[in-house]
Amino acid sequence: MGKFVELGLREAILRAVEEGGYEDMTPIQSQTIPEILKGQDLIALAQTGTGKTAAFSLPLIQMLLKGEGKRIAKTARSLILAPTRELAVQIAENIKAYGKYVHLRTALVYGGASANPQIKSVVGGTDILIATPGRLLDLVNQGHIKLGQVEFLILDEADRMLDMGFIRDIRKIIDYLPKKRQTLMFSATMPKTVETLANNILHKPIRIDVAPMATTAEKVEQHVLMVPKSRKRDLLVHILKNPEIKRVLVFTRTKHGANRVATHLEKLGIATGAIHGNKSQNTRQKTLDEFREGNIRALIATDVAARGIDVDDVTHVINFDLPNEPESYVHRIGRTARAGASGVSLSFCDHEERGYLRDIEKIIRQKLPLMVEHPYHFEGIENMDPHADKEDEDPRTGFKPRQNFGKNKPGRRAGNPKPHGNNPRNAKNVKAGGYNAGAPSRKTRPTNARAR
Ligand code: AMP
Numbered sequence: 001m002g003k004f005v006e007l008g009l010r011e012a013i014l015r016a017v018e019e020g021g022y023e024d025m026t027p028i029q030s031q032t033i034p035e036i037l038k039g040q041d042l043i044a045l046a047q048t049g050t051g052k053t054a055a056f057s058l059p060l061i062q063m064l065l066k067g068e069g070k071r072i073a074k075t076a077r078s079l080i081l082a083p084t085r086e087l088a089v090q091i092a093e094n095i096k097a098y099g100k101y102v103h104l105r106t107a108l109v110y111g112g113a114s115a116n117p118q119i120k121s122v123v124g125g126t127d128i129l130i131a132t133p134g135r136l137l138d139l140v141n142q143g144h145i146k147l148g149q150v151e152f153l154i155l156d157e158a159d160r161m162l163d164m165g166f167i168r169d170i171r172k173i174i175d176y177l178p179k180k181r182q183t184l185m186f187s188a189t190m191p192k193t194v195e196t197l198a199n200n201i202l203h204k205p206i207r208i209d210v211a212p213m214a215t216t217a218e219k220v221e222q223h224v225l226m227v228p229k230s231r232k233r234d235l236l237v238h239i240l241k242n243p244e245i246k247r248v249l250v251f252t253r254t255k256h257g258a259n260r261v262a263t264h265l266e267k268l269g270i271a272t273g274a275i276h277g278n279k280s281q282n283t284r285q286k287t288l289d290e291f292r293e294g295n296i297r298a299l300i301a302t303d304v305a306a307r308g309i310d311v312d313d314v315t316h317v318i319n320f321d322l323p324n325e326p327e328s329y330v331h332r333i334g335r336t337a338r339a340g341a342s343g344v345s346l347s348f349c350d351h352e353e354r355g356y357l358r359d360i361e362k363i364i365r366q367k368l369p370l371m372v373e374h375p376y377h378f379e380g381i382e383n384m385d386p387h388a389d390k391e392d393e394d395p396r397t398g399f400k401p402r403q404n405f406g407k408n409k410p411g412r413r414a415g416n417p418k419p420h421g422n423n424p425r426n427a428k429n430v431k432a433g434g435y436n437a438g439a440p441s442r443k444t445r446p447t448n449a450r451a452r
Pocket of ligand 1: 022023024025026029047049050051052053054310312
């Protein structure tokens with residue numbers, strides 16, 4: 001796969017990488033870094049968790065060192081655009097770590113926080129400007145930042161930026177940039193909108209595709225639990241009795257939904273936090289830190305707030321609501337299979353969400369196994385099986401349910417009394433008694449709640 005030392009990077013960069021504990025490159029790194037160092041524009045299909053931040057940060061630092069000290073007031077030599085404040089902060093932290101032995105100036109600009117310190121941070125000029133599009137455009141329009149000196153443009157999570165409606169801001173920002181520049185684009189998915197943007201802003205790009213969605217999805221053990229909407233909370237509480245679920249991300253579709261779930265779990269003494277767009281940037285960051293440190297066991301999040309969260313050792317992802325955009329499913333479950341680790345995802349699906357489930361299965365190109373043994377499953381679940389009315393090959397996915405459903409794991413079809421008999425991990429986790437086995441009852445269980 002290749003080692004970092006083979007890249008010809010400066011000693012100061014390699015030392016920082018080594019201190020970070022990395023020796024071997026991930027696939028995205030070994031494929032992109034040499035190309036970026038050659039000055040090539042590129043579009044890379046890569047999700048969070050593949051090591052993509054280092055893939056663009058390391059060569060960027062190397063290339064910027066060539067013109068060290070060239071800073072001009074209010075300008076930036078490179079610009080990294082990210083969809084959310086969390087991701088921007090995370091990129092900045094990565095760059096700080098990789099650049100700890102070099103002298104490059106980094107500035108961070110994002111919405112939802114006071115603009116003054118951000119304006120001050122670019123007054124003297126900066127080497128690396130990391131920004132969310134809206135706030136950056138404001139500061140450019142107000143004359144605080146000038147983009148005419150940008151030599152390198154990086155768009156991270158381009159698909160999400162477009163999903164979030166940033167396309168116009170991005171186009172305006174690009175109009176301010178010099179035509180002669182190197183542009184790198186990273187995106188987890190490649191919808192038409194991203195292709196179009198890529199065609200417009202990249203110059204003879206090479207395309208690198210290291211993590212087709214199915215590959216990441218394959219690393220995650222995925223299950224669907226059919227449950228009436230009204231019993232989802234009970235099911236969640238039931239599942240959280242399993243002590244193996246140490247650090248869990250729970251996704252809801254709405255901010256209010258996130259709050260409701262968080263409040264419910266907190267009342268039961270489960271250390272919980274919630275992040276979504278209505279929380280201030282400071283609160284979100286604090287909650288994330290606590291989750292990272294292990295003080296919070298269950299983090300309830302909406303899709304937008306959870307983007308780019310880089311927390312290792314998330315043991316489980318629970319989709320309390322199925323996302324209405326199937327791509328979000330891939331992003332969500334990717335949180336539990338980071339940097340080579342594997343993980344488990346459990347998706348709650350009520351009657352009305354079956355269409356979403358089919359959309360998800362279409363884009364991940366696999367059927368998701370149904371977990372039948374849980375106390376709130378629908379009566380007559382066979383009829384509720386989202387695949388039940390699809391016995392013939394599905395023209396959209398090309399899958400024959402019987403052949404693919406639970407491949408390598410016979411006996412998973414709905415209605416089988418021992419659906420998980422062949423999988424020891426499931427057997428332990430899933431059977432109704434399994435969750436409680438060995439775990440004290442809720443009343444006597446030592447609380448892991450913190451005073452919040
Ligand atoms: P990213 O895809 O940039 O969000 O990175 C995902 C995670 O992988 C981060 O926690 C990085 O610290 C970690 N990581 C980055 N590069 C490597 C590497 N070469 N080997 C192992 N882990 C890495």
